[in-house]
Amino acid sequence: MEPNALVVDDRNESREVVAEDMARAGFRITEARNGVDGWQRFQHCRPDLVISDLTMPGSDGIDLLRRIREVSAVPVILFSATGDVRAAVTAIKAGAQEFFRFPKDRMRMVDRAQMLAGEPGELARLEARLVGSSPEMRRIRERVCALASLHVPVLVSGDPGTGRDHVVRCIAELASGESARIVKLTRETAGDVRQPDAHTAYYLDGFDGFSPADQARWLAWVRGAGSEGSGNPPRVFASTARNPERLAAIASLQPEFSERLLRFEVPLVPLRERRGDIPALALHLASRVSAEMGRDQVRIEPEAIDLLGSQAWTGNVRELARVIEKLVAFSPGGHVTVERVREIFGEARGGVAELREQRNQRQHDELVEQLETCGGNIAEVARRLDLSRGAVIYRAQKYGLLPRAR
Secondary structure (H helix, E strand, C coil), X not given: CCCEEEEECCCHHXXXXXXXXXXXXXXXXXXXXXXXXXXXXXXXXXXXXXXXXXXXXXXXHHHHHHHHHXXXXXXXXXXXXXXXXXXXXXHHHHCCCEEEECCCCHHHHHHHHHHHHHCCCHHHHHHCCCCCCCHHHHHHHHHHHHHHCCCCCEEXXXXXXXXXXXXXXXXXXXXXXXXXXXXXXXXXXXXXXXXXXXXXXXXXXXXXXXXXXXXXXXXXXXXXXXXXCCCCCCEEEEEECXXXXXXXXXXXXXXXXXXXXXXXXXXXXXXXXXXXXXXXXXXXXXXXXXXXXXXXCCEECHXXXXXXXXXXXXXXXXXXXHHHHHHHHCCCCCEECHHHHHHHXXXXXXXXXXXXXXXXXXXXXXXXXXXXXXXXXXXXXXXHHCCCHHHHHHHHHHCCCCCCCC
């Protein structure tokens, strides 16, 4: 069945040119005269692709794009006869797949439209799960799509809260369907598997903390993946919160084990480095949480979105998700105001002391464990924790495990 393209432009001549180009490229065409008309037609025809002029009187291409992104991840291409770098950045940050200058990039726009419509749905589905139009998120989705069909180990790296577990599940489900069976293993449970099941995907969470014996066991199974005579080896995923470039400094980590896992990596980016994704991500999370709570879809006012986008989000997507949960729960009228966001932020700041205490306790317990394991060898503890020797001494003195220098 031919894909349907919605072409939106207030100028008849250029709209007809784009429509004819798309028709020749194999699209069924729906035309709209402006952003308001485009939104009405979008709701009626649910197109496979939207191509819209950026600058239109009344409701422009950005307005239309933002309305679409509240309900759909359908590919959107924006174009403009007077576009510059600033216009392109605005379009991409708002959630467009591409921005082109018209008519200069006319043929490139047709090629990209065919590519977006010709993809077998993977990227479109991923855009609804791995939300964001930043270059970083595009690369992540492209890698997820590329690696899903390959029977190779995949490493997902990133700071806590960036969504490592979520990305692993996306890859596994893209490869084997939503019924994909994934067994998550940590350093405490990695030894529980005596013989892996070829029909199960195994997720080695924090693999860099596995014992040497567990590393050797999983290395043997990873070696078999894709080799002749190995039968049907299991699909293996792994994750780390460390910078992969520093894994070689961990003395207890077998070089071949980490090297094999590092061959195919999906590095995740902290939310603070892709702030332009926060509006779309907040709306996506609000929609999901509303459905889970059995509540009507909430509307987040623009000022509230701006305030959310201005935060540091040191806890990354996980922290944003928790704030969105509270906003949805405490906005029974379905309207999230900037005052409500400030209220929730105030509550979160009130809990900072408790969070700091919890973090200190985790650091203390981890340091005690490593000091006992390493027999008090500070250099070895530093390597295991991926810290400098001075940082280990500082923490040990801070928690009263070593006397302070006088």
